[in-house]
Amino acid sequence: MGHNHNHNHQVQGKNLLFSILLNVVITLAQVIGGIISGSLALLSDALHNFSDVLSLVFSYVAHKLSRKKASLDQTFGLKRAELIAAFVNASTLIIVAFILIYGAIERLIHPHEIESELVIWLALLGIVVNGFSVLLLKKDADKNLNMKSAYLHLLTDMLASVAVLVGGLLMLFYQIYWIDSVMTLLIAIYLIVVGIDLLKKATKMLMLFTPEEINLKELIKEVHKIKGVNKLHHIHVWHLNEEELHLEAHLDCSEDIKMSEFNIVLHQIEDLLLEKFGINHINIQPEFKKEDPKDYIVQD
Known part of the structure; x- marks a missing residue:
């Protein structure tokens, strides 16, 4: 029997905590702004941000559990906790995407005017906050599937805020209110694509498949x-x-x-x-x- 231990990059969880706090603030701001402005895209973004808060908390707890030492009852420790977190987070990305699609189609059928200026300002806030969170987790995301799942939640939030900003500008200058629903649909499609990819990777690891990189x-x-x-x-x-x-x-x-x-x-x-x-x-x-x-x- 042989064992070689070669652990390169040790992921740190402190950046996750900071990202959680930032996302709590922006979620509250977007919910209030979405209700006041009537923007579905903004409320959709808030819903996604709320799922991010839950996902980030879940990822943080899983990260801490994975560092627990092995024992007689848990001979591997809880090292696979992060894979479970990645699986759950990927699943929530897909679920949120379908909720967004339903809301967007409903709004296309029953459109109404939106306070575009408030949408623009809150979208800018989302871009700044999520962009900063993305930078915080980028290094860890390259080394850890759990952190990547949290990172993807934040990255898609940032892209969603960019889409909301574009939609808000088009609504402000051209009164194209249906663009709000179209942007929501585009956000949802992107969530499904990245969510399925992450879900496949987490599932393969949980099912003990031979890693793709191993011939x-x-x-x-x-x-x-x-x-x-x-x-x-x-x-x-x-x-x-x-x-x-x-x-x-x-x-x-x-x-x-x-x-x-x-x-x-x-x-x-x-x-x-x-x-x-x-x-x-x-x-x-x-x-x-x-x-x-x-x-x-x-x-x-």
């Missing part, structure tokens, strides 16, 4: 080049979380070697898998002419 056939080919290796089989490769990529397998040795000699082979395998494939947790069962299936993938 299993190439991995097997490289391991088989190591002296003393006969066949790697019963292979499983999966993400425990963003930072930990695991491999477990049976290794049929070419000779009946001592454990001290197997340790040398194991060390070579560990180095290869870490350097070439980024796998930092390795669990290998050594065998010699054991009577069992030798297929690469075996249903346990």
Whole structure:
């Protein structure tokens, strides 16, 4: 059995807390402004911002739980909490999108005049606040799916505010009030696209799929080049979380070697898998002419 620990970027949660506070402020402002102005796009943006507050809180709690130490009852700790948060947040993005679509279609059928100046000012506020939050989380989003889910909520909010601003300007200067509903529809479509992509990634990790970046056939080919290796089989490769990529397998040795000699082979395998494939947790069962299936993938 071998374990290589290679945790690069440690995500910090303090930026999430600040983003939560900013989004609480802007949500309240947009709800009040949307009611006063009659803007559906602004109320839609407020609804999305409110979902962001919930999502950010959920992401923050999951982040804290994922740092909990392993115990006898929780041998992996709670490291997969962030994957669950990413899954839930992606789902809420899609749900919110369909709520927006329903409201936009209803408003297209029954349009009414909107106080465009208030819409413009609150849209500008949304762009500034969400833009700042996006910058705060950008670095963590590149390394962590949970943070990326929170980041995408904020990014789509910023884009939504840009769309609301454009709509507000068109309403102010050209009295094109239906643009409010069209902008809402565009926001919703974008939410569905990014939400489905994030949902697929989170689902694959939760279901322990082989990571897309791992070419299993190439991995097997490289391991088989190591002296003393006969066949790697019963292979499983999966993400425990963003930072930990695991491999477990049976290794049929070419000779009946001592454990001290197997340790040398194991060390070579560990180095290869870490350097070439980024796998930092390795669990290998050594065998010699054991009577069992030798297929690469075996249903346990």
